[in-house]
Amino acid sequence: MIPENIKKEYNELKKLIEKYNYHYYVLNNPLISDTDYDKLFNKLVNLEKKYPELRTPDSPSYRVGGKVLDEFRTVQHTTPMLSLDNTYNEEEIIEFTNRVSKLLNIDNVEYTCELKIDGISISLRYEKGLLVQAITRGDGLFGDDVTENVKTIRSIPLRLKDEIDIEVRGEIFMPKKEFLKINELREEEGLPVFANPRNSTAGTIKLLDTSVVSKRHLDSFIYYILSPENYNLNTQYEALEFLKNLGFKINPHTKKVSSVEEIIDYWKYWIENKSKLEYDVDGMVVKVNSFEYQGLLGNTARSPRWAIAFKFPAEQAITKVKEIIFQVGSTGIITPVAIFEPVFLEGSTVQRASLHNFEYIKERDIRINDYVKIEKAGGIIPQVVNVIVEKRNGDEIPVKEPEKCPVCGGEVGKLNPSEVAIRCLNPLCKAKLKRNLEVWVSRDAMNIQGLGPKLIDRIVEAKLIEKVSDLYSLDHFKLATLGHGVGPKMISKILQQIEDSKKRGLDKVLYGLGIPNVGKKIAKDLAKKFKSINNLMNAEYDDLISIEGIGNDIAQQIYDFFKNDRVREIIEDLKKSGVKLENEDMTSEGIFNGMSICATGELERMPRSKLKELIEKNGGVFKDTVTKKLDLLVVGKNAGSKLEKAKKFGIPIMTEEEFFNKYKL
Numbered sequence: 001m002i003p004e005n006i007k008k009e010y011n012e013l014k015k016l017i018e019k020y021n022y023h024y025y026v027l028n029n030p031l032i033s034d035t036d037y038d039k040l041f042n043k044l045v046n047l048e049k050k051y052p053e054l055r056t057p058d059s060p061s062y063r064v065g066g067k068v069l070d071e072f073r074t075v076q077h078t079t080p081m082l083s084l085d086n087t088y089n090e091e092e093i094i095e096f097t098n099r100v101s102k103l104l105n106i107d108n109v110e111y112t113c114e115l116k117i118d119g120i121s122i123s124l125r126y127e128k129g130l131l132v133q134a135i136t137r138g139d140g141l142f143g144d145d146v147t148e149n150v151k152t153i154r155s156i157p158l159r160l161k162d163e164i165d166i167e168v169r170g171e172i173f174m175p176k177k178e179f180l181k182i183n184e185l186r187e188e189e190g191l192p193v194f195a196n197p198r199n200s201t202a203g204t205i206k207l208l209d210t211s212v213v214s215k216r217h218l219d220s221f222i223y224y225i226l227s228p229e230n231y232n233l234n235t236q237y238e239a240l241e242f243l244k245n246l247g248f249k250i251n252p253h254t255k256k257v258s259s260v261e262e263i264i265d266y267w268k269y270w271i272e273n274k275s276k277l278e279y280d281v282d283g284m285v286v287k288v289n290s291f292e293y294q295g296l297l298g299n300t301a302r303s304p305r306w307a308i309a310f311k312f313p314a315e316q317a318i319t320k321v322k323e324i325i326f327q328v329g330s331t332g333i334i335t336p337v338a339i340f341e342p343v344f345l346e347g348s349t350v351q352r353a354s355l356h357n358f359e360y361i362k363e364r365d366i367r368i369n370d371y372v373k374i375e376k377a378g379g380i381i382p383q384v385v386n387v388i389v390e391k392r393n394g395d396e397i398p399v400k401e402p403e404k405c406p407v408c409g410g411e412v413g414k415l416n417p418s419e420v421a422i423r424c425l426n427p428l429c430k431a432k433l434k435r436n437l438e439v440w441v442s443r444d445a446m447n448i449q450g451l452g453p454k455l456i457d458r459i460v461e462a463k464l465i466e467k468v469s470d471l472y473s474l475d476h477f478k479l480a481t482l483g484h485g486v487g488p489k490m491i492s493k494i495l496q497q498i499e500d501s502k503k504r505g506l507d508k509v510l511y512g513l514g515i516p517n518v519g520k521k522i523a524k525d526l527a528k529k530f531k532s533i534n535n536l537m538n539a540e541y542d543d544l545i546s547i548e549g550i551g552n553d554i555a556q557q558i559y560d561f562f563k564n565d566r567v568r569e570i571i572e573d574l575k576k577s578g579v580k581l582e583n584e585d586m587t588s589e590g591i592f593n594g595m596s597i598c599a600t601g602e603l604e605r606m607p608r609s610k611l612k613e614l615i616e617k618n619g620g621v622f623k624d625t626v627t628k629k630l631d632l633l634v635v636g637k638n639a640g641s642k643l644e645k646a647k648k649f650g651i652p653i654m655t656e657e658e659f660f661n662k663y664k665l
């Protein structure tokens with residue numbers, strides 16, 4: 001029997017968490033800090049661990065996944081999921097509106113203009129307000145039951161604001177930023193990259209491990225209700241409002257219009273402005289607003305007569321591949337890069353595109369001197385769509401996989417057969433060292449200013465350094481040998497920066513070492529758990545996977561990394577140079593553990609730099625800007641825009657006095 005008070009606490013907690021979740025993910029207006037949210041969330045999870053019977057299907061704990069499925073069930077849609085006819089130009093859209101007017105025998109039909117989100121469509125069924133089933137479009141008649149995965153999408157309500165039965169449809173998508181991040185990681189891991197956010201959404205929703213889906217941060221817009229007459233809805237516009245009130249995320253850019261000119265204006269406006277959106281759109285959807293008229297117009301076998309997709313022109317360009325070069329990354333991955341004749345595309349001049357790996361080149365048969373069609377994935381990253389084979393004239397030169405590292409001439413190969421990437425296997429490769437140094441000196445790692453890529457290049461080429469830890473044995477004399485442009489003043493500054501970097505702390509060191517797949521967050525978690533590099537080096541595989549967010553593969557990579565003799569040698573050197581490799585600040589005594597804090601306005605107690613030091617010494621992170629993720633803003637006199645922003649985001653705010661009184665620093 002679960003005590004009544006526990007039940008009550010659990011239910012309140014559940015409601016509270018979903019409320020915060022809704023404000024964050026649907027309204028884009030967070031009410032509390034991430035740390036406070038995590039605290040509540042952990043409380044809920046602990047209660048569920050202790051009393052498993054408490055967990056209901058709408059528990060926010062489903063948001064993080066956990067289940068690993070065997071397969072997806074194929075299920076029939078209650079009503080087929082139709083698709084839309086496409087139009088591409090103004091004449092065709094005029095034809096569409098004329099057709100509609102003629103069939104209805106009305107001149108000024110009202111339409112909604114919506115953005116056509118480039119994701120994958122989903123059908124969601126709710127019973128008594130609870131999400132019971134989510135099905136992909138499939139072939140329109142049968143789709144896959146992906147309910148468990150959909151439950152991890154934070155903007156999709158698990159429980160509606162009203163206890164009704166309803167089936168709704170909409171689009172799930174991956175925000176551009178998330179797509180770019182995932183591809184960056186995949187490239188580093190030697191995995192094939194996704195061509196665009198749509199493909200990565202489709203790939204993600206079909207993953208069997210729900211916790212991986214949860215981490216991919218999919219999002220949603222819902223735009224369709226089945227049998228709207230059941231809810232007394234008369235128009236699409238009303239239906240969207242109704243969806244919004246139920247707790248769904250609806251797209252804010254929908255517009256009601258009553259002429260074809262306005263439709264065309266909307267289309268033109270978004271062609272110009274779509275790149276500013278955080279998600280990909282490939283056109284607009286024009287829908288007859290009235291459900292009565294929609295009913296009169298009806299459907300063809302494939303698509304409704306009351307709606308049409310008005311696609312945006314694909315932004316592509318054609319250019320010539322002048323050269324294909326090979327770049328070597330910090331983990332030794334050799335990436336072929338196409339160098340183009342410069343061409344203008346979506347607001348910038350494009351001169352190069354990663355070809356990712358040699359499989360990619362083979363599949364598309366890309367050769368030097370080929371003309372290729374290019375586009376920007378996620379609106380940002382240029383990539384080759386295909387080769388224009390008709391333009392070949394016999395001058396095209398195929399590229400071969402390098403048999404040696406293009407930088408050091410070392411042996412190349414794959415770390416394991418599942419990788420598509422080939423790597424330079426020489427641990428002393430200069431290219432790897434340069435990339436390693438670039439990460440080591442970066443802001444999020446040891447934050448050594450003044451050592452940019454150009455200088456790193458010169459230092460490595462001059463053989464002043466052979467491994468990252470050699471940075472700490474640089475001196476005036478060695479740096480002076482670089483000559484041109486590197487004078488005594490600059491040298492003193494750099495040496496001081498290097499000296500200062502010794503006390504950054506374990507999490508920064510771990511990030512800087514470039515352990516495969518260890519980003520800022522995991523570096524912090526590792527530092528928090530193991531507290532010293534010795535503990536981490538001696539950790540067992542099981543200790544590593546016990547950390548949340550570290551799965552089998554990453555645990556193995558971390559384990560292997562620290563077993564490597566060369567890595568151990570570097571760590572030994574770092575120790576000898578006095579680089580701090582333990583983190584007493586990260587133990588439970590750190591009063592700001594895990595908190596990110598920003599200060600604004602004129603501070604009276606101490607300069608900002610001193611405050612920064614103090615916060616960092618006590619386990620916190622000092623931030624220069626206010627973002628939604630910030631945990632606290634300290635305000636001095638005459639604070640301005642940062643204060644406003646923090647208020648808008650609902651971030652806790654303290655005056656300087658309150659801050660020092662509370663934390664007794």
Ligand code: IVH
Pocket residue numbers: 081082083084085114115116117118119120121170171223224285304307309
């Ligand atoms: S309405 C009965 N509205 O475009 C037709 N579709 O080929 C229901 N899409 O399969 C579709 N944004 O995946 C509609 N605002 C929007 C949309 C949208 C994206 C997708 C949807 C559909 C495809 C049409």
